[in-house]
Amino acid sequence: FHYMDLAQYVDSHQDEYVEMLRDWVAIESDSSNVQKRPELHRMMETVAQKLRLMGGTVQLVDIGEQELPDGQTLELPKVVTAQFGNVSSKHTVCIYGHVDVQPAKLEDGWATDPYNLTEINGNLYGRGASDNKAPVLAWIHAVEAYQALSMDLPVNVKFVIEGMEETGSNGLDAMIMAQRDTFFSEVDYIIISDCGWLSRRPALTYGTRGNCYFFAEVEGPEQDLHSGVYGGTVIEPMTDLIGILDTLISPSGKILIPGIREAVAPLSDEEWKMYQDIQFDMDNYKNKIGVNQLMYSNKVDLLAHMWRYPTVSIHGIEGAFSDPGSKTVIPAKVTAKFSIRQVPDMDPAMVKKQVTDYLHSVFAKRRSPNKLKVTMVIGAKPWLADTHHPLYEAGKAAIKRVFNTDPDLIREGGTIPIARTFQDVTGKSIIMMPIGGFDDGLHSQNEKMSRYNYIEGTKLFIAYLNEVSQIKRTSV
Numbered sequence: 494f495h496y497m498d499l500a501q502y503v504d505s506h507q508d509e510y511v512e513m514l515r516d517w518v519a520i521e522s523d524s525s526n527v528q529k530r531p532e533l534h535r536m537m538e539t540v541a542q543k544l545r546l547m548g549g550t551v552q553l554v555d556i557g558e559q560e561l562p563d564g565q566t567l568e569l570p571k572v573v574t575a576q577f578g579n580v581s582s583k584h585t586v587c588i589y590g591h592v593d594v595q596p597a598k599l600e601d602g603w604a605t606d607p608y609n610l611t612e613i614n615g616n617l618y619g620r621g622a623s624d625n626k627a628p629v630l631a632w633i634h635a636v637e638a639y640q641a642l643s644m645d646l647p648v649n650v651k652f653v654i655e656g657m658e659e660t661g662s663n664g665l666d667a668m669i670m671a672q673r674d675t676f677f678s679e680v681d682y683i684i685i686s687d688c689g690w691l692s693r694r695p696a697l698t699y700g701t702r703g704n705c706y707f708f709a710e711v712e713g714p715e716q717d718l719h720s721g722v723y724g725g726t727v728i729e730p731m732t733d734l735i736g737i738l739d740t741l742i743s744p745s746g747k748i749l750i751p752g753i754r755e756a757v758a759p760l761s762d763e764e765w766k767m768y769q770d771i772q773f774d775m776d777n778y779k780n781k782i783g784v785n786q787l788m789y790s791n792k793v794d795l796l797a798h799m800w801r802y803p804t805v806s807i808h809g810i811e812g813a814f815s816d817p818g819s820k821t822v823i824p825a826k827v828t829a830k831f832s833i834r835q836v837p838d839m840d841p842a843m844v845k846k847q848v849t850d851y852l853h854s855v856f857a858k859r860r861s862p863n864k865l866k867v868t869m870v871i872g873a874k875p876w877l878a879d880t881h882h883p884l885y886e887a888g889k890a891a892i893k894r895v896f897n898t899d900p901d902l903i904r905e906g907g908t909i910p911i912a913r914t915f916q917d918v919t920g921k922s923i924i925m926m927p928i929g930g931f932d933d934g935l936h937s938q939n940e941k942m943s944r945y946n947y948i949e950g951t952k953l954f955i956a957y958l959n960e961v962s963q964i965k966r967t968s969v
């Protein structure tokens with residue numbers, strides 16, 4: 494295995510890789526904004542074209558339509574599948590990633606245009622740079638490097654790249670089920686690089702939280718009203734909504750919805766010990782996010798609540814006045830968006846019932862004439878891997894080769910909605926191998942990917958393909 498030659502190739506092509514990331518970041522592939530859907534289609538076509546030019550067997554798989562809250566339908570972005578190599582004596586890995594992004598606007602407080610990749614002090618700023626465009630590209634560059642040096646790929650490589658991850662991977666479950674006995678039948682392992690390290694030390698990820706995402710709509714008068722003219726006479730939808738939202742979680746982080754906490758698998762002594770042994774600087778973490786106090790003051794509690802316990806987050810209220818200035822309005826209809834991160838042994842179907850029943854009972858106590866409607870729009874399960882699987886040993890060896898250190902074994906507080914489906918439907922083992930930095934600002938202003946992580950991450954993937962090829966057949 495000529496690792497040094499491959500690594501040198503990567504180093505000498507890094508500016509091209511950055512330019513390609515620039516082209517990809519320039520496509521506003523925001524999956525949550527229906528106006529941007531043409532951009533998302535263009536993004537999927539761009540990925541497919543890149544893989545075609547590399548000689549892959551590429552398909553753009555139609556996964557149907559999405560139903561919007563107003564009943565209209567919208568074409569889902571096609572899923573790109575590709576295959577490089579089909580040698581039966583070799584293992585086959587399937588790389589999953591996504592190229593849709595979270596919304597971003599300059600006026601949200603970005604220092605640079607979110608869709609114009611900008612390099613400052615070795616960091617590449619742009620929406621989707623770390624989540625998940627650079628990691629997807631790094632996998633592509635890894636395959637390209639083998640090809641460019643006329644080296645056989647040590648394993649067959651398949652890609653599944655989607656464009657709806659940030660809104661729950663709509664349509665992908667059905668596609669995986671439909672292709673379970675075709676595209677996925679020869680796949681041995683699934684690799685996902687859609688998360689980040691915990692610190693400056695490289696990491697391997699063995700668990701993700703799931704997510705149940707809710708809309709709670711309160712509807713009252715026929716139209717918005719003047720708060721001076723009508724205030725005091727009507728029962729305001731916003732007051733009702735804030736009132737019920739306030740019953741979801743206590744100020745100290747205790748979830749108040751009956752049944753949620755009871756479902757959580759207890760933290761084992763082994764887990765407690767693992768968290769205890771992880772190097773994690775709480776002050777650094779506070780500095781990074783700009784707060785002087787956290788919900789928990791010791792490391793184990795903090796890590797456990799980041800990865801291992803559910804939490805409620807309130808994201809926004811549609812219909813509420815949120816522009817600058819001071820409009821004196823009583824909004825007629827307001828819709829809160831909130832989500833509950835899922836952990837073993839929670840069940841999204843159960844959570845849906847628990848949340849819906851609870852909010853209706855709390856609302857009923859208010860004796861409000863307004864109407865409450867609760868819907869769950871995403872129900873993604875958590876995912877957990879066996880860290881003793883050879884995939885993780887191979888990951889450790891690759892990290893040792895590239896970074897000359899042992900990795901942290903970590904969990905991810907975020908959600909990769911399709912991870913659990915991959916595991917349950919295909920029955921294949923999954924590893925998550927992040928290359929994003931701990932301070933990349935995913936979903937936030939000024940998201941970035943460091944040039945270092947992008948380039949060394951590409952080398953890591955090159956080394957990992959070789960390590961996976963050494964896994965003995967019996968361990969598949």
Ligand SMILES: C[C@H](N)C(=O)N[C@@H](Cc1c[nH]cn1)C(=O)O
Pocket residue numbers: 624625658659660661687688704706871873905906907908909910935
């Ligand atoms: C971890 C991954 N990069 C990510 O950001 N996933 C999203 C997926 C999601 C979950 N609910 C809605 N979207 C996330 O964790 O927020």
Ligand SMILES: [Zn+2]
Pocket residue numbers: 591624625658687688
């Ligand atoms: Zn992601």
Ligand SMILES: [Zn+2]
Pocket residue numbers: 595624659935936
């Ligand atoms: Zn994301």
